[in-house]
Amino acid sequence: MRQIMPHISLDEALTSVNPKNKKKIQSVIPQITFIFNVSKKTLIDRCNPAMDQPDKKEFRRNNLSRYYELYERVVSEIIGDSRFNIQVIDGELSPEKINELIKKYLKI
Numbered sequence: 001m002r003q004i005m006p007h008i009s010l011d012e013a014l015t016s017v018n019p020k021n022k023k024k025i026q027s028v029i030p031q032i033t034f035i036f037n038v039s040k041k042t043l044i045d046r047c048n049p050a051m052d053q054p055d056k057k058e059f060r061r062n063n064l065s066r067y068y069e070l071y072e073r074v075v076s077e078i079i080g081d082s083r084f085n086i087q088v089i090d091g092e093l094s095p096e097k098i099n100e101l102i103k104k105y106l107k108i
Contacts, residue, residue, distance in 0.1 A: 010077045029083055034102060035075055036091030040068045 016025040043064050047057045078084045087105045089098055 010074070010081065030085075032085045032087060032105065033078075034105070035086060035088045036098070037075075037088050038091035040064060042092055043068075 014027045016027070017023065018025055044061055047060045047064075075088070079086050079088065087101075089101050091098070093101075
């Protein structure tokens with residue numbers, strides 16, 4: 001929703017309306033959400049031409065350039081909202097360390 005209308009509030013973005021009766025549908029909010037925080041530069045660097053088709057690489061780079069600021073804004077909004085159990089993980093850590101952190105948060 002915010003890709004089309006970036007200035008609407010978080011609540012408006014989470015609100016759905018039944019098209020038949022125009023009643024609001026309650027949002028489904030997960031018990032826990034993991035956000036893997038990775039810098040824009042790292043994400044762009046990860047668009048590796050050896051692992052992807054050239055047209056997809058450019059498509060991914062364009063999307064990152066276009067939507068990264070929106071991602072940052074949404075993350076900052078939901079982190080401060082008590083309705084959400086958000087765990088931000090440094091997405092530049094090793095897969096093993098990320099797995100350890102997730103298991104810790106899930107108490108596994």
